[in-house]
Amino acid sequence: MARSMHVRRPATLASLAAELGVSRTTVSNAYNRPDQLSPELRRRVLETARRLGYPGPDPVARSLRTRKAGAVGLLLTENLSYAFRDPAAIGFLEGLALACEDAGTGLLLVPANPEREDVAAVHRAGVDGFVVYSVPDDDPHLAAVLERPVPTVVCDQPDLGNVDRVGIDDQAAMHALAQHLISLGHRRVGVVCMRLARDRNDDFVTPERQQAAHFHVQRARLAGLAQAFASVGVDWATVPVAERFDHTMASGAAAAAQVLERDPQITALICTSDILALGALGEVRRRGMRVPADITVTGFDGIREAEQAGLTTVRQPVMEKGRAAGKLLLDSAERTRPRAVTLSTELVLGSTAASPRGTAEERWFGP
Amino acid sequence: MARSMHVRRPATLASLAAELGVSRTTVSNAYNRPDQLSPELRRRVLETARRLGYPGPDPVARSLRTRKAGAVGLLLTENLSYAFRDPAAIGFLEGLALACEDAGTGLLLVPANPEREDVAAVHRAGVDGFVVYSVPDDDPHLAAVLERPVPTVVCDQPDLGNVDRVGIDDQAAMHALAQHLISLGHRRVGVVCMRLARDRNDDFVTPERQQAAHFHVQRARLAGLAQAFASVGVDWATVPVAERFDHTMASGAAAAAQVLERDPQITALICTSDILALGALGEVRRRGMRVPADITVTGFDGIREAEQAGLTTVRQPVMEKGRAAGKLLLDSAERTRPRAVTLSTELVLGSTAASPRGTAEERWFGP
DNA sequence: CTGAAAGCGCTAACAA
DNA sequence: TTGTTAGCGCTTTCAG
Numbered sequence: 001m002a003r004s005m006h007v008r009r010p011a012t013l014a015s016l017a018a019e020l021g022v023s024r025t026t027v028s029n030a031y032n033r034p035d036q037l038s039p040e041l042r043r044r045v046l047e048t049a050r051r052l053g054y055p056g057p058d059p060v061a062r063s064l065r066t067r068k069a070g071a072v073g074l075l076l077t078e079n080l081s082y083a084f085r086d087p088a089a090i091g092f093l094e095g096l097a098l099a100c101e102d103a104g105t106g107l108l109l110v111p112a113n114p115e116r117e118d119v120a121a122v123h124r125a126g127v128d129g130f131v132v133y134s135v136p137d138d139d140p141h142l143a144a145v146l147e148r149p150v151p152t153v154v155c156d157q158p159d160l161g162n163v164d165r166v167g168i169d170d171q172a173a174m175h176a177l178a179q180h181l182i183s184l185g186h187r188r189v190g191v192v193c194m195r196l197a198r199d200r201n202d203d204f205v206t207p208e209r210q211q212a213a214h215f216h217v218q219r220a221r222l223a224g225l226a227q228a229f230a231s232v233g234v235d236w237a238t239v240p241v242a243e244r245f246d247h248t249m250a251s252g253a254a255a256a257a258q259v260l261e262r263d264p265q266i267t268a269l270i271c272t273s274d275i276l277a278l279g280a281l282g283e284v285r286r287r288g289m290r291v292p293a294d295i296t297v298t299g300f301d302g303i304r305e306a307e308q309a310g311l312t313t314v315r316q317p318v319m320e321k322g323r324a325a326g327k328l329l330l331d332s333a334e335r336t337r338p339r340a341v342t343l344s345t346e347l348v349l350g351s352t353a354a355s356p357r358g359t360a361e362e363r364w365f366g367p
Numbered sequence: 368m369a370r371s372m373h374v375r376r377p378a379t380l381a382s383l384a385a386e387l388g389v390s391r392t393t394v395s396n397a398y399n400r401p402d403q404l405s406p407e408l409r410r411r412v413l414e415t416a417r418r419l420g421y422p423g424p425d426p427v428a429r430s431l432r433t434r435k436a437g438a439v440g441l442l443l444t445e446n447l448s449y450a451f452r453d454p455a456a457i458g459f460l461e462g463l464a465l466a467c468e469d470a471g472t473g474l475l476l477v478p479a480n481p482e483r484e485d486v487a488a489v490h491r492a493g494v495d496g497f498v499v500y501s502v503p504d505d506d507p508h509l510a511a512v513l514e515r516p517v518p519t520v521v522c523d524q525p526d527l528g529n530v531d532r533v534g535i536d537d538q539a540a541m542h543a544l545a546q547h548l549i550s551l552g553h554r555r556v557g558v559v560c561m562r563l564a565r566d567r568n569d570d571f572v573t574p575e576r577q578q579a580a581h582f583h584v585q586r587a588r589l590a591g592l593a594q595a596f597a598s599v600g601v602d603w604a605t606v607p608v609a610e611r612f613d614h615t616m617a618s619g620a621a622a623a624a625q626v627l628e629r630d631p632q633i634t635a636l637i638c639t640s641d642i643l644a645l646g647a648l649g650e651v652r653r654r655g656m657r658v659p660a661d662i663t664v665t666g667f668d669g670i671r672e673a674e675q676a677g678l679t680t681v682r683q684p685v686m687e688k689g690r691a692a693g694k695l696l697l698d699s700a701e702r703t704r705p706r707a708v709t710l711s712t713e714l715v716l717g718s719t720a721a722s723p724r725g726t727a728e729e730r731w732f733g734p
Numbered sequence: 735c736t737g738a739a740a741g742c743g744c745t746a747a748c749a750a
Numbered sequence: 751t752t753g754t755t756a757g758c759g760c761t762t763t764c765a766g
Contacts, residue, residue: 064427429743
């Protein structure tokens with residue numbers, strides 16, 4: 001069917017009504033309440049609409065009137081496109097998208113560039129609620145979201161007092177991983193972690209910075225480690241913890257190198273994400289070390305790539321997190337007090353962790 | 368002040384203006400045109416706003432007034448969550464997200480479930496334009512989008528006459544791949560392709576169905592194959608072409624099995640996507656065939672997993688497609704006539720294609 | 735089953 | 751610099 005070449009006269013519901021000689025209500029009903037008018041009249045309305053090129057009720061005007069946007073906003077701290085590079089973020093998105101789809105709701109990715117402090121996009125977003133995924137607790141975008149008078153669900157955040165949240169017990173999960181390493185005999189370890197705050201610090205981290213970290217998830221994981229190792233007499237202040245701003249395998253590799261340079265005697269390299277761990281894995285092998293014979297490497301997240309690499313890690317249900325966040329937000333009808341969903345995690349015993357070799361003899365003759 | 372209300376009616380720009388004893392314009396200006404009023408007055412406005420809990424101008428009302436939503440809609444044929452499983456789709460999304468981010472625009476994922484014919488979500492989407500990614504040409508959601516009076520860019524679609532589009536030359540790319548196989552000596556081949564229409568047909572495909580395929584991309588790829596092989600005397604009607612509705616490795620494996628059952632003599636299995644090819648690869652190996660010694664397997668797309676598997680395939684710039692689509696849409700200020708962007712592809716010679724046994728003299732064609 | 739009236743909350747000429 | 755005036759396009763009681 002050829003489309004007419006005429007300039008689209010922006011037909012409105014009112015002009016249609018005028019053309020038909022009926023009231024606006026009737027036209028509105030033709031679209032929204034078919035049972036409120038005779039089939040015959042409805043047919044006439046719809047057919048005249050087509051003839052006039054009336055595209056149906058304007059969604060924005062309808063939203064204004066009904067106070068419903070039919071979409072939820074997703075705020076990510078990273079560049080919008082980052083979400084599509086990190087497998088964990090993709091999993092979260094998938095789960096959230098699933099929940100939205102079930103509810104017939106749109107999902108609006110809000111462009112919140114962490115570099116600029118431009119919060120306007122948050123204000124401009126026509127949504128019925130927000131999901132905030134893993135942003136620093138001092139992020140201005142988060143503050144802007146919390147000021148919007150719509151329900152919000154935060155993910156991987158500390159208790160904000162007033163909003164629903166979903167997450168895992170990062171501290172306990174990491175503590176369990178640490179216990180595992182401790183039981184294997186590791187005492188001298190190094191750590192590679194993701195960014196702890198909005199400023200770039202591709203270097204070692206002081207204990208103060210660890211405790212003051214603005215990324216709840218990273219803070220909790222480091223706390224879990226510190227607690228576990230301190231409990232067996234390790235002075236956590238002496239443990240090299242290397243931070244990286246960019247969450248890439250290259251960063252993981254560089255941080256691993258930095259840690260190994262600082263203390264070549266470590267028997268385990270604990271990474272706070274699988275991506276970093278995969279990078280670290282590459283780096284230690286590049287240096288001729290065997291894993292786990294010469295050094296143990298661990299991750300966190302349980303992404304597929306990690307599984308393929310046989311990484312010892314903690315698996316968390318990223319997709320479920322997204323879905324739970326969506327459900328929480330879309331159910332918020334019955335919301336009375338803030339709700340919190342904590343999902344469970346699982347220690348994955350891969351092939352990258354083993355007991356450290358204490359002696360040269362052991363090194364020669366193997367297990 | 369004698370305000371003893373307990374239920375605070377959500378403050379509006381008007382109520383703020385009243386409270387301050389200024390006009391609504393002034394308040395509006397305080398937010399949108401700071402240079403249009405004295406800093407002092409602006410400070411007062413903003414501060415009173417905070418006190419009253421006024422969250423700033425309502426985005427929907429603003430959109431209605433300015434006729435700008437600040438977002439573009441993305442229509443995918445698959446379940447919303449599907450987009451996060453297919454690497455090619457993720458790449459496209461990443462590119463599109465990048466373009467949106469550059470423009471400070473939101474990206475709304477429209478829930479368009481292909482099962483239901485529920486087009487309402489398209490009508491409900493408050494967006495300034497649409498990007499339509501790889502949907503069948505008879506998809507009602509696509510029709511609904513085209514009826515909306517906003518600019519639209521389609522991706523991987525035939526020429527719709529009136530809208531911008533971006534894509535690759537699928538037919539030429541597949542033709543080139545076919546030529547490569549032909550020069551290696553392949554004449555007896557089988558094909559595995561993605562769904563060709565909205566109805567499920569997990570079976571062989573007739574030539575008619577091939578030509579009438581509603582998915583432009585698949586139709587073009589099959590046409591490229593048919594043309595190349597016909598030109599060397601192969602009767603395309605005798606070539607087994609197995610279609611699969613679901614785009615998964617499992618589907619690829621099943622389709623490969625079906626083709627091999629039909630004609631165990633084929634020397635090459637040509638798949639119209641990498642995902643299918645990876646599944647086919649698994650299946651032929653499961654059957655004890657070596658690749659490429661016993662059989663050649665090829666894909667299409669050039670996703671990372673394919674590269675890792677050494678698949679012979681066609682690489683297309685999926686991320687660039689997304690970015691180009693976004694740019695086209697967001698530039699549509701200067702749009703006069705429909706524009707089309709065709710990106711280039713590259714034949715990737717992996718390790719899964721070689722001459723069929725018995726035609727050793729063709730091996731000079733090289734690595 | 736249909737219509738009249740009353741906004742939803744905001745912005746943008748244009749005046750003052 | 752500030753205010754006045756008109757809507758943006760639609761939905762929704764509430765009467766008839």
